[in-house]
Amino acid sequence: MMDEPRRFFAPWRVVEFEGAFRIDDAAALPLAYAYYSEDIARRAAGSYMSREEACRVALNIASLPDLRAALQDKDGAGELRVEIAALRAQLAEAERQRDAWRTEAERLGQTAA
CATH class of the missing domain: 1.20.5 (Single alpha-helices involved in coiled-coils or other helix-helix interfaces)
Incomplete structure (x- = not known):
């Protein structure tokens, strides 16, 4: 028996936290996170995006x-x-x-x- 697919109701919105953007659905259910770092060394060592890149990714997901x-x-x-x-x-x-x-x-x- 298959479960019904989840419904993530629109509109989706982007909420900014320190070091991350969170994408929420209309019921404020977190759907995704886009992490960023302003520290260039940390971005080079890890898998962090710049703030602008993370914002662009979050906005694209929300759309x-x-x-x-x-x-x-x-x-x-x-x-x-x-x-x-x-x-x-x-x-x-x-x-x-x-x-x-x-x-x-x-x-x-x-x-x-």
């Missing part, structure tokens, strides 16, 4: 729900375009059949007269 929503909107628009194209093709076929029936009716009308 994921907005990006996902935008992609879903785009996919929805793509599906709508496909549906419109299919309807246009059906309409073109119906018009072709109508024109064929008109031509046949005119031909039959001329032979009856």
